Amino acid sequence: MLLSIRHRTEYRYEAAPNYGVMRLRVTPRSLGPQRVIDWRIGLEGVERQVAFRDHLGNEVWLVSMAQGCDRVAVTAEGVVETRETAGVFGPHRALAPLWLFTRPTALTMPGEGVARLVADLGGPDAGGPAVAPVVAGQVGLGLAHRMMAAVADAVAYDVDDTHPATTAEEALARGAGVCQDHAHVMAAVARRFGIPARYVSGYLRLDDREDQTATHAWVELHLEGLGWVGFDPSNRISPDDRYVRLAVGRDYDEAAPMGGVRYGAHAEDLHVHLHVGEQ
Secondary structure, three states, X not given: OEEEEEEEEEEEEOOOOOEEXXXXXXXXXXXXXXXXXXXXXXXXXXXXXXXXXOOOOOEEEEEEEOOOOOEEEEEEEEEEEEOOOOXXXXXXXXXXXXXXXXXXXXXXXXXXXXXXXXXXXXXXXXXXXXXXXXXXOHHHHHHHHHXXXXXXXXXXXXXXXXXXXXXXXXXXXXXXXXXXXXXXXXXXXXXHOOXXXXXXXXXXXXXXXXXXXXXEEEEEEEEOOOEEEXXXXXXXXXXXOOEEEEEEEOOHHHHOOEEEEXXXXXOXXXXXXXXXXXX
């Protein structure tokens, strides 16, 4: 499938900040089931300082704000070819070792809520060590699909009940959240089983509309013999050819499309417009 994407993010400030730096992860790579045909990034109010590939394999731009600028816009657009692989991304390709993805983060730290889900799935006790990684084949895939369903059942999709700093435990306590919360919860549960898990940010072509207001997120588990396999609890499926991967990390903070800091902070308005269509 050929997907045409245009992702524009605009920040408008009440007064121009003194200085600001942003980190952009809005460049997809030709890896696994996707091939980038064309991609470009337009910058307004910021200048690129450096571009590099990080230890997780993400393409990263660092940009700085122009002095006196009260509006910043980043437009990433292009065409990506995707193919259906039943969610299988393939072997691990990054400098970071696999064991890194078994470690919890502040956003995925397991607590009572995660422990209940793990216990329901036949996993280790909350106070004990994580079990050895699940072996490949139907056992591992079967558990992963049951895990995805359990997460979707535990956290109802609700766009009004979360924010980027919401932890997996907070989402479980509320019983509601969005795609990033589903990814955090499933990553936390998988890691208790000793399965490497990573957060994925990207784009999803929706069936009912092409214009959207946010990117998407899902999770990948590393199953021996298969490599990384994707699971999207928000839609209860494994990613197919409607999905485009942007970045990966242990959680949202490490894979977010955009983030940064500014000095001389003032109130800001954020406007996001995303178009994902089939050519």
